[in-house]
Amino acid sequence: MTPAHSRRDWPTYVGGTIAICLVVGLLNYVMRGGKFWQGMLYAFTVGVQISAYISLLTYGLAALLRRRRADSAALRHGWVGWGWLLPCILLGSLAGYSGGLWLGDLISGGRSLQPWQAADRRVALSLSFTLLVSVVATWFFFSLFKLNSARIERAEAERQAAEARLALLQSQLEPHMLFNTLAHLRVLIKLRPDEAQRMLDRLIDYLRATLQASRATEHALADEFARVADYLALMQLRMGERLRVRLDLPAELSGVAIPPLLLQPLVENAIKHGLEPHVAGGELRVSAAREGGRLVLEVADSGAGLTATNELSGVGTGFGLNQVRERLAHRYSDSARFDLTPQAGGGSVARIEIPS
Template sequence: MQELSTRRGLAIYLLAWLFVGCALGGVISLASDTPLANAMLFAIPMNLEYAFAAGYSAYYLCRAYPLGSRRGGAIAVVLTMAAMVSGFLWLIIGNLWNALCLLPGVAWSGIDITPQLSVLVVVLGVLLYGFAAAVHYLLTEFVRAKNAEQRELESLLMAQEAELRMLRTQIDPHFLFNSLNSISALTSQDPKAARRMTLELASFFRQSLGMEAHKKVTLGEEMVLIRHFLAIEQVRFGERLKVEEEIGEGAAACLVPPMIIQPLVENAVKHGICNMPEGGTIRISARRAGSILQISVANPVDEDMASIRSDGHGIGLTNVRQRLAGAYKHEAGIHWGRRDNSFGVDITMPAQTSEQGE
């Protein structure tokens, strides 16, 4: 692809110079009553030769004097001197080429180089050299901007991967500690429940580790992780923890950043169910509305915890907001707040599927 772009750029460059050569030939023919064929045979080969000579000269000169590395005045003086020298050299080459055209046997192809034409060639050579230098500077800045954009994108991806690893290591230590304590207690009281909780815990961490290799996972895969998490917590809380899911068929196939909902469900347990003696129901819903995916997590909370979380001080909420901004910029958003006796978090993001790509 890069080779194709280079060839295309070279073709455009030569076509531009060919157009200038044709224009110069037309001017010579009109201004001096020279036959058009003679003027074109003089102007076009000379112009194409200057395209390579001035192009390479300007390329190396622009690399030797990059913008921003020296004072603008010094660069202007160097480029002006190089352009004037190139203009006079171009005139000399033109005279030599015209002399070849006037050799015996091919005299029909020569032209009369007048003082006015000599001045025109020098001035045009200076202008074309300046044009070539300007093109090289523009291309250099364009490549620099593209490289900077690529580095920024790579840094963003690395940051997102680091955030995911950090999120995995930030899984509430109390969750693991309490789970192990519950398993220990259940070992003597209810061995089957202890075994079930151990298997769910292993499945949870296996699933979370597997997500690290992917930039996006389907909502269905994310929900598998959440179900493992909630199954562990339901062994701990028993009847106090109830779960309601409402995942639309179109929503389940949509891609989401891995572990983007799990922190919200973890918060729902930690800040909601855990602080309510009577427990409650965590409601998880997702639906696709055209090109938008809407996800909601709601749980009952007491008065104090609702006020703390509504201020936006939760680590999980902040992490989710930053990851959404990194993945979708302004196309995604997260909102949270108290609703009567419950606390709700709503996420909106582009509805992407595996067929559409990322």
């Protein structure tokens, strides 16, 4: 048997030890007869002590070896190698066998033969069987724990890779908006310098707030709407009366936590591909609601709507929308939903549904 090298393995280790003791007790009863309860008693007093001694020996030895070979992945899993492990099994089995018999005798009032009486054929057979079970159980537990550790480490590596990719996408998204705004500022500086100054002040405020939000993994829905309002204030300076804004956030949903900057790419997409190409402009509505225990976020515009090309291939809109899809999949897996559909009266609506 073997030490569980992390807390998550202890239920498996304890359950496996109990199962082995039960099997050994049944085998002892079938092969040697006697009282059933006595067979089970000795199986557990011996088995549990052997398990404890081998665990302590191998765990302590692995801790000592890790000080000298800190880069060893195997030692991080508690594996010390068979060259070290076999002596631990031998010593642990002998100590546990002797201590278990003593405890069993104390409880039952019996008198068992001890390991030092190995000249007796019954003792030799019993010791051999105990050592065999200990070796097999140790190999089984170590194999199981190493397999679980490899699975968990692989999942952790995939999670870190996904987070790194999402961070890259987010860092790409901010320059995407920034370059559009700076290009407009360049024109305004020559034509309307006062308006350019106001736009630059808005841009500084927006970037300061956005950079603070990007350092968090989640923030309140009220903060998300505040970032959207900052962004739309910039766009209104650019588009003037052509852009009409409506933000609907019920007070009871203000504190709901969501990933930061989740709505911005949808708002940017609606302006760039829905309202700006539309000569008359239109209204942009950002809303939040709770429907059937789920949080529903919508970004709707009354602009040009979805063309057949954009609807089928996402040409021109793929970056922002894919960024939203990837962030939802990473955070909520299959429990989130995202749709971009045309509106009956013109324009389009982007809809996000997530658990709340």
